[in-house]
Amino acid sequence: MDRRDFIKTTAAAGATATLAGCGNPENQLIRFIPEEPLFPGIATWKPGICSLCSAGCGLLVRVMDGEAEVIRNGQAGILKMGLAKKLEGNPDHPISHGKLCARGQAGIQVTYHPDRIRQPLRRTGPRGSGQFQEISWDEAMSEALSRLNGIASADRKTLGVLTRPLSGQRGVLVSEFLEKFGAPPATVFEIFGDEVLREANRRSFGYAQLPTFDLARSRYVLSFGADFLGTWNSPVAHSVAYGEMRQGRPGLRAKFVQAEPRMSQTGANADEWVPVKPGTEGVLALSLAHVILKAKLRTSSAAGRAGELIDGWTTGLQSYAPEAVATRTGLASARIERLALEFAEHGPALAIIGGAPLAHTNGLFQALAVNALNALVGNVGKAGGLLFTPRPDIAAARLAGRNLRDLAAEILSSSRAPVQVLLLNDANPVFGSPPAWRVAEALGKIPYIISFGSFLDETSALADLILPDHSFLESWVDDVPESGTSMSVASIAPPVMRPLHQTRSMPDVLIEIGQQLQPPLSLPWKNYEEMVKAAVDVLPEEPGSWERIQVQGGWWGGAPMPQPNWVQTARRETPATEAQFDGRSEDYPFHFFPYASQAFLDGSLAHLPWLQELPDAVATAMWSSWAEINPRTAQNLGIVQGDTIEIKSLHGTLQVPALLSPGIAPDVVAMPVGQGHQNYTRYASGRGANPLSILSGVTEPETGALAWAATRVRIGKLEKSAQASPLILFSGGMQEHEETHR
């Protein structure tokens, strides 16, 4: 008997004695001897993967011993265990390079959140009331199984999955589960999705994936609305490269130009900020190409396929002369000409499109136009240009079932819902979809909803049964990054700590359900760990690599850029070039510009207190919603900072405090997405307003993606009595003498 076993035995005996002799449950003690070697005050570091956005940054988690108050089998006690204390970037990881963004730093609060769902819940009140009863896992699993067995014997096609995007083995598992069950593919919902750009990249370059930007070796970067240093694509990887682009090369500092109607955190860093009119970014890109072609700096054939997709490309884009587009884009023709020549003469040059320009009804055209500009200067796959990450062969194809709008329409139009049981995984479309899609109403027609959510939000409040997932620090996590590196990466990390609550990992629950269905699904894995291990086995590695992968947090290696895949990319009609807006400009004179907020992204992080109290870098506001308007516009309407204004679209009305900002065009009103939750933990519920709730449901027609930048609004000042949530600004210390300018 070694020392550890000795302590275990004596502790077990002691625990029995303690429990028997103690009447007050609060004082009862469950003693667990930690499996891991923990020494008081000594930190160990374990790899992890941040799961707050799709970038997939590798983590290094500081773990120290501690005592957690837990409940196990109805009994309260204290569990001595290794606790995550701090998240850092993993210095060896090809995406994070040892760095982590503000949201990732706050990610530790997901695990320790006071409002986490701690064990399975069964709904007791009406849907949406938030009334639930705690039940045991046995009860919960048998209820879920009886529902699924019910539809398995009736109509297997009536099982649905609604999930956030899943990369890596979670995505493989969900696809396999649905296929083996005989159900249609999963519906993926993401507010700020990138379907439009993937489709454009597939057509222009043969890669249906997000690009990586080789900023560190670029000499000229021209971005159309992309917040690539803040909230979009792979912000940590690109920020690391951005630092090098600025000051990493002695004697060479690239120029960075940002074209957008509202200055983003990324745009604030530009050497030149170009306030182009919303929806004309693609026209601007083609005008730049026109100038380059006309000056004979490149030939039109240099752009290859990407150029052929554009009408009039081979004849020099005659209709896009700078004089012809000056009014539409709001930019002087001389400026367009200068930018074009700079772009062509300072190679390697790189054009980036992301965010709002893709979220217009002409988003696909705009992306194809910027792609053609990139192809014209020949930067695809080249140093300082546009790269596509080689993905190891274990990644799931993107889950691609019916999109949410079609699914909701189908449910609403049929007398018996085509989905009888819905599995809901970490997606919140009731908060995040436009009212015209009527998602809440459609979900209401689904007889039974099972959620894997860790928190009650607007969508999981509609669930009948909640099987709470582990946090990303408590479960096996894996990811195959889509962008952010030129290396081939499969991130894999074992659990950092033992689960705090009585939760179970979603993939393990799915595998267990598959095993216990009548008849069982033939899923080849006993549990998720085994599944991840089996996937890794196909990677080119020598024996012993599984252990090494677990220690370093994944597998990665150099690889050439993948070959383009031109399957199904026959020449198609050129998509619409003009952006259509919802609302007549006479009645609704302002463009409404919702944007992913620095703290909360799409709103999924509004429950973390550190992020609520993080002052927005551009607005400096905390705990608030606000609407950014140009000071001149405000003056014309008699609005001063902090006034409550009403924003009205064809689809709804919001009341928010006004924030005067010089970095926004006079005909644009911008609002960060993230606040305005009705039901999302004590920190976010009932705070601020949700800009998505007044959006039009119009889409980019060829991809079906929501055109979230295509809504027009009118604004007006409200009387003081109509107070929305106040505007709270960080004043940088204590100024107690002055209560008004905060």
Place this chain on the structure above:
Amino acid sequence: MPHRWGMSVDLDRCTGCEACVVACHAENNIPTVGPDEAARGRAKHWMRVERYWEGEFPDVRLKFRPVLCQQCESAPCEPVCPTYASSHTSEGLNAQIYNRCIGTRYCANACPYNVRFFNFYNPVWEKPLDLQLNPDVSIREQGVMEKCTFCIQRINAGKIDAHANGREVQDGDIRPACVQSCTANALVFGDLNDPESAVSRLSRSPRGSKLLEELGTQPKVTYLERETWQESEGTRRG
């Protein structure tokens, strides 16, 4: 020679991402104060990113500047403290000794950089948020002033580690939480007494300046100005 800790902030690299701000919260057990107290200007951010607008639409620029305690050599916060809670360490840090502090707030009044924060209430960590607390950093209670420490717990750990391994502290061994997380590598920390350290070299940059240096506070944080692009510069090859 004793260490003299300093930092350089390259404003040409800084993107305003605020990773440093939350990294500081997580490392130093900084609680949230909630919306009501935040509205009174009592939010605690030892590290903040200030933003400055220049010009008017459409010719508008926005500049970010991360601001933390400047660890002044001649610190206005120190001589005003009646209990020597605010004091100078042998390595040049402006230390705040919590159990000496009686909450006069003279130091916050004297500080020109607005980087001292007073605890008007006891911090609240709604369970189980308390499990994230860093055991290396003490929790500040009601009535006590707090401020950036340059992550002194990491400095001490770095020195102990080096000593245990029988060597001197090397440049780059010690990184405060903000520096470790800084995505664009804008923040660099090190020993100003070592002329070859990265921070010493950067502090000598012709782009360098100190915040409000005309006050004579002799800060140990150097800001490197953001550059402007010039056509000739862009065409020059490295």
